[in-house]
Amino acid sequence: MYNPNKVTESIREYHGELTEIRRDIHQNPEHAYKEHRTAALVVDRLKAYGVDEVHTGIGGTGVVAVVRGKLGESRAAVGLRADMDCLAMNEETSVLWKSKNGGFMHACGHDGHTTMLLGAMKYLAKSRNFAGTVYGVFQPAEEGAAGAKAMIDDGLFVRFPMKAIYGLHNAPWVPLGKMAVRNGAMMAAADQFEVVIEGKGGHGGMPQFVCDPIVTASHVITALQTIASRNVDPADSAVVSVCAIEGGKMTTYNVVPREVKMVGTIRTYRTETQATVFARMQQIVETTAAAFGAKGTITLRKGYPATVNHPREAALSAEVGREVFGHDNVITEIFPNTGGEDFAFFLQAIPGAYIWVGIQSETSFGLHHPCYDFDDRIIPTGAGLLAAIAEKELSQ
Ligand SMILES: [Zn+2]
Ligand SMILES: [Zn+2]
Structure with a gap:
């Protein structure tokens, strides 16, 4: 039939x-x-x-x-x-x-x-x-x-x-x-994140008086790359992509901004991996920022599973x-x-x-x-x- x-x-x-x-x-x-x-x-x-x-x-x-x-x-x-x-x-x-x-x-x-x-x-x-x-x-x-x-x-x-x-x-x-x-x-779980690095702005020519959120954010971005390569099982996979970064003005050459923001996307296939990635991101953002005397906060938003x-x-x-x-x-x-x-x-x-x-x-x-x-x-x-x-x- x-x-x-x-x-x-x-x-x-x-x-x-x-x-x-x-x-x-x-x-x-x-x-x-x-x-x-x-x-x-x-x-x-x-x-x-x-x-x-x-x-x-x-x-x-x-x-x-x-x-x-x-x-x-x-x-x-x-x-x-x-x-x-x-x-x-x-x-x-x-x-x-x-x-x-x-x-x-x-x-x-x-x-x-x-x-x-x-x-x-x-x-x-x-x-x-x-x-x-x-x-x-x-x-x-x-x-x-x-x-x-x-x-x-x-x-x-x-x-x-x-x-x-x-x-x-x-x-x-x-x-x-x-x-x-x-x-x-x-298909992967597609989640979003938003990071704020708060430092202390000031004169670009006198870095000893500022807490630079741009240098801090650069270290955070670099450290985030280690999640997929060092924390996720090589047989599994994850994506952490910083897709936008904002801080300072493109017309100002001598002012260190007070704050840098970035947003991006996270992709994972397993809930355990998703939890690992979330936890590592939070740790990296907060502690890396702290290491430079800045304050790092992250907001994680779950999208489709x-x-x-x-x-x-x-x-x-x-x-x-x-x-x-x-x-x-x-x-x-x-x-x-x-x-x-x-x-x-x-x-x-x-x-x-x-x-x-x-x-x-x-x-x-x-x-x-x-x-x-x-x-x-x-x-x-x-x-x-x-x-x-x-x-x-x-x-x-
Ligand atoms: Zn579509
Ligand atoms: Zn479609």
């Missing part, structure tokens, strides 16, 4: 229609929690496809579609997720479906993810070749504003209990025609993927990526897997690049993968 190839072949029949939807969403990008037109388009399509129920306004602009299978009674359910939001940046492509909203752009391919989930839901609503319920989860605000968490906080898993959730992201670092999934971390796949669901994704993409086209030996992803919140709440679908070709640009455009060629396989995973999870 369950045949992933057939699923993809059926969805291939809507490739033209889905490509139009994708380009329509691309042309009308909407930012975090403002995905009103996109959500309305999703609802309109879902109703036309004949899904059983459509729920709106979950976690802001989130939408959940419900499709029940025809293969007998079952209380089992799975979720398939897509993100709907765009980025606040200017598009520099020359495609006909270029963004009409100046300053906003689908530079991460969420237009494609939304479209592929629509394709999967259309197929599932038509075939209903499974036992149980499939929830199509269309989330807002993936880019930095934690739309996944907003949906969970709004009762997503209470109102729609599911045994597992799956999501995919197009990946310019995976070749077109292939997919990648691994057990464990796929690491996106960590569950073993069973990662294996199931790879198994289904081998049918959809071909036996040699599923990569499981791949390094996690140091980007952040709020699918992490779903994977902290329930089992599931996050999958990369390759778009790397001679013409592809990186995610968040002003010339990036989603590759419509992956619509049938991406949608097919999601639908086939649901069928596999809910097969009798």
Whole structure:
């Protein structure tokens, strides 16, 4: 009964229609929690496809579609997720479906993810070749504003209990025609820090009367480099990047400022490593500053947690993927990526897997690049993968 190839072949029949939807969403990008037109388009399509129920306004602009299978009674359910939001940046492509909203752009391919989930839901609503319920989860605000968490906080898993959730992201670092999934971390925890070094300002020509926050900050920055190299297990990894530094004036040549500020990002894959990095950063900032007679303070802000796949669901994704993409086209030996992803919140709440679908070709640009455009060629396989995973999870 369950045949992933057939699923993809059926969805291939809507490739033209889905490509139009994708380009329509691309042309009308909407930012975090403002995905009103996109959500309305999703609802309109879902109703036309004949899904059983459509729920709106979950976690802001989130939408959940419900499709029940025809293969007998079952209380089992799975979720398939897509993100709907765009980025606040200017598009520099020359495609006909270029963004009409100046300053906003689908530079991460969420237009494609939304479209592929629509394709999967259309197929599932038509075939209903499974036992149980499939929830199509269309989330807002993936880019930095934690739309996944907003949906969970709004009762997503209470109102729609599911045994597992799956999501995919197009990946310019995976070749077109292939997919990648691994057990464990796929994406990193992305945290922020802010450091203030407070010294005593004064005459640049009379250093004996000042406590120089610039020299102190330089030592702090150098010492921070030792966290990844000296405190983290070489088989694990961490990133500590100072990304901005501010102190003094570029027009003043003889004044030592009183204060230097810097901000940056931290990436880790494991909570233990995250705790180590946080503790070492605090120690380095405070004690290095103290060694120079200055005062160092650090504020650490947790962002998205690491996106960590569950073993069973990662294996199931790879198994289904081998049918959809071909036996040699599923990569499981791949390094996690140091980007952040709020699918992490779903994977902290329930089992599931996050999958990369390759778009790397001679013409592809990186995610968040002003010339990036989603590759419509992956619509049938991406949608097919999601639908086939649901069928596999809910097969009798
Ligand atoms: Zn992104
Ligand atoms: Zn993205």
